[in-house]
Amino acid sequence: MVAAGAALADDVGLPGLTMGLLAQRLGVRTPSLYKHVEGMDDLLRGVAALALAEAGDAVGLAIRGRAGRDALAAAARAFRAFVLAHPGRYAATVGQEPTGPDDPLAVGAGRMLDTFRSVLHGYDVPEADVDHALRMLRSLCHGFATLESADGFRWSADVDESFEWLIDFADRGLRAM
Amino acid sequence: MVAAGAALADDVGLPGLTMGLLAQRLGVRTPSLYKHVEGMDDLLRGVAALALAEAGDAVGLAIRGRAGRDALAAAARAFRAFVLAHPGRYAATVGQEPTGPDDPLAVGAGRMLDTFRSVLHGYDVPEADVDHALRMLRSLCHGFATLESADGFRWSADVDESFEWLIDFADRGLRAM
DNA sequence: CAGCGCCAGCTAACACAATTAGCTTTGAGT
DNA sequence: ACTCAAAGCTAATTGTGTTAGCTGGCGCTG
Numbered sequence: 001m002v003a004a005g006a007a008l009a010d011d012v013g014l015p016g017l018t019m020g021l022l023a024q025r026l027g028v029r030t031p032s033l034y035k036h037v038e039g040m041d042d043l044l045r046g047v048a049a050l051a052l053a054e055a056g057d058a059v060g061l062a063i064r065g066r067a068g069r070d071a072l073a074a075a076a077r078a079f080r081a082f083v084l085a086h087p088g089r090y091a092a093t094v095g096q097e098p099t100g101p102d103d104p105l106a107v108g109a110g111r112m113l114d115t116f117r118s119v120l121h122g123y124d125v126p127e128a129d130v131d132h133a134l135r136m137l138r139s140l141c142h143g144f145a146t147l148e149s150a151d152g153f154r155w156s157a158d159v160d161e162s163f164e165w166l167i168d169f170a171d172r173g174l175r176a177m
Numbered sequence: 178m179v180a181a182g183a184a185l186a187d188d189v190g191l192p193g194l195t196m197g198l199l200a201q202r203l204g205v206r207t208p209s210l211y212k213h214v215e216g217m218d219d220l221l222r223g224v225a226a227l228a229l230a231e232a233g234d235a236v237g238l239a240i241r242g243r244a245g246r247d248a249l250a251a252a253a254r255a256f257r258a259f260v261l262a263h264p265g266r267y268a269a270t271v272g273q274e275p276t277g278p279d280d281p282l283a284v285g286a287g288r289m290l291d292t293f294r295s296v297l298h299g300y301d302v303p304e305a306d307v308d309h310a311l312r313m314l315r316s317l318c319h320g321f322a323t324l325e326s327a328d329g330f331r332w333s334a335d336v337d338e339s340f341e342w343l344i345d346f347a348d349r350g351l352r353a354m
Numbered sequence: 355c356a357g358c359g360c361c362a363g364c365t366a367a368c369a370c371a372a373t374t375a376g377c378t379t380t381g382a383g384t
Numbered sequence: 385a386c387t388c389a390a391a392g393c394t395a396a397t398t399g400t401g402t403t404a405g406c407t408g409g410c411g412c413t414g
Binding site for chain 1: 271272274290306308309310312313315316317318319320321323324327328329330332333334338339342343346349350353
């Protein structure tokens with residue numbers, strides 16, 4: 001049922017995700033949803049956790065057997081592809097605070113983080129800089145993907161090309177450390 | 178009145194910005210707001226336009242008289258500072274599509290863009306790469322600032338330090354072109 | 355100065371989303 | 385066959401956005 005909510009969010013956008021619409025899509029009356037979910041907030045946290053887990057899996061799978069520039073490019077592309085394919089569920093992840101360390105939300109985020117950390121292993125990043133580099137990669141990927149999925153890049157140049165350029169930029173910067 | 182809406186959004190968060198609360202803060206009944214604004218959507222677009230204009234001014238002012246690394250650092254810091262100081266109104270800017278080329282939203286975005294373009298003038302970026310570099314800078318700044326304002330950086334390392342590191346990274350990458 | 359019309363407020367009312375309470379059905383396990 | 389819990393339903397409440405239609409004040413014009 002959280003899965004149905006995630007699919008609906010992808011279809012109609014996160015703000016369009018409504019209890020009534022979800023119930024309708026499930027062929028059920030609205031109050032029945034509360035037998036499965038505590039409320040809208042709970043649903044959103046569930047969707048966010050699902051998105052994080054799926055995205056983490058996709059990125060983790062993409063870098064399997066790769067290292068260095070290959071791994072970075074694969075991870076970035078997989079991340080962007082996921083956000084573009086599932087804009088609604090990804091949007092649910094921003095602004096969610098895990099309730100505790102074993103919250104599915106926290107473990108999903110942690111796995112994603114570990115994946116990017118392993119990408120950095122392919123570069124000579126000093127230990128003290130790893131956290132900063134991680135945040136940089138996250139800001140880049142998150143910023144690009146969310147701007148693109150919100151139609152934030154309106155002017156001319158080709159967006160795919162920009163993304164490849166961006167991967168290249170990050171790779172050169174990391175190799176130069 | 179749009180200004181009051183923006184201030185309220187900063188106080189209570191964008192989702193907390195409600196017609197009723199805004200009316201209350203203005204000492205007026207809710208329906209009276211519709212004499213000044215067409216509705217919630219219109220209000221949000223107004224807030225977004227205001228935020229874009231203010232942010233553009235702040236960044237433009239920050240780089241005055243600077244060039245190269247100085248300009249880049251000043252622009253990035255001003256941008257981040259604005260988003261942190263005004264999280265609500267900045268959040269209103271994402272996902273807004275300008276209705277036309279003379280929409281205040283579009284001109285605000287354009288001015289911001291030009292400012293960053295002038296920052297790039299301080300580097301030897303080939304003409305063909307300027308758009309890509311612009312998108313990279315926007316993704317970096319937007320991604321970092323939004324993640325930070327949504328409390329997306331939970332783990333240890335110091336966030337200010339990460340941001341300075343990120344400026345440095347971008348500077349080195351741009352100088353190496 | 356009287357009258358006119360507009361601006362900005364108000365009340366009443368409606369639509370729709372989230373949520374809760376309490377009843378009913380159904381199906382699995384004893 | 386009996387029990388009970390899961391999952392559905394209807395009815396009702398609250399909160400938010402929005403529209404319709406009325407009203408009081410204030411500047412203008414005759």
